[in-house]
Amino acid sequence: MPENAVETAMPAVRRVDLKVKLLTVFVVLTNVIGNLAMSWGMKHQNTDLGLSPLPYIRLIFSPWVLLGTTLLIFWLLSRMTLLGWADLSYVLPVTSIGYVLNAVLGRIVFSEAISWQRWAGTAAIVVGIVLVGMTAANTTTSGSEDPAR
């Protein structure tokens, strides 16, 4: 490839990379806030949940669970879009930052105890995300034009 072609391709690669990262942030935030709202709703429900689906369906229409469900629908659709732009083996670890944020918010909002093992686990997840973030987002050929462009 000629040198000037490499130079003109670089901004396009960075633009694609930025869009993948922005969509990743949206996927993580909808997941974390959605889970938080769901958890709040579940902890403040008075229904005894068995294996019958009816109590679950009733519970979906309580305010906090409804908010959580709506956010998780946005999470689902945006994540599907992200999976078209990046590898599954990239999306899974990188979006794992959500587990860390969930653990931290669980401590702040619900005063859930976090042991040193859980903090060590959090650190290992962050290291893993950084390592995977250093690899190419998409290693498969999915058409001539990158959809994230």
Add this chain to the structure above:
Amino acid sequence: MKWAMVAIIVGTTAFADLLQSFEMKRHAVPAEELRPDRWARVLGDFARRLPLVAAVFLMAISFFAFMKLLSMADLSFAVPVTAASVVLETLLARLLLGESVSALRWAGVFSVACGVALLAM
């Protein structure tokens, strides 16, 4: 009961993700389609794609199992423990989807998996 829910969540999530990745790679959504006035069209397109519908069905099972798990365990246990599917899914992504998983990516995946195991302790 708690671990049965975890097993259901991990199994259904892994298959749902593989189906989504396979289908979305075939017909990815272009970035310009993400405008709010085109969301309905994108959603309609998703609803007509059988692998995505099957994936949503599997995720619905996972979702109800997750709700049950949340009623039995802390959020800081429930969410990380379900991430046990990361290694399984990476292996399946390499074998079934043909993704190139470099040594660096494997190292990252195992680090995430170890983190998840520690969080679940």
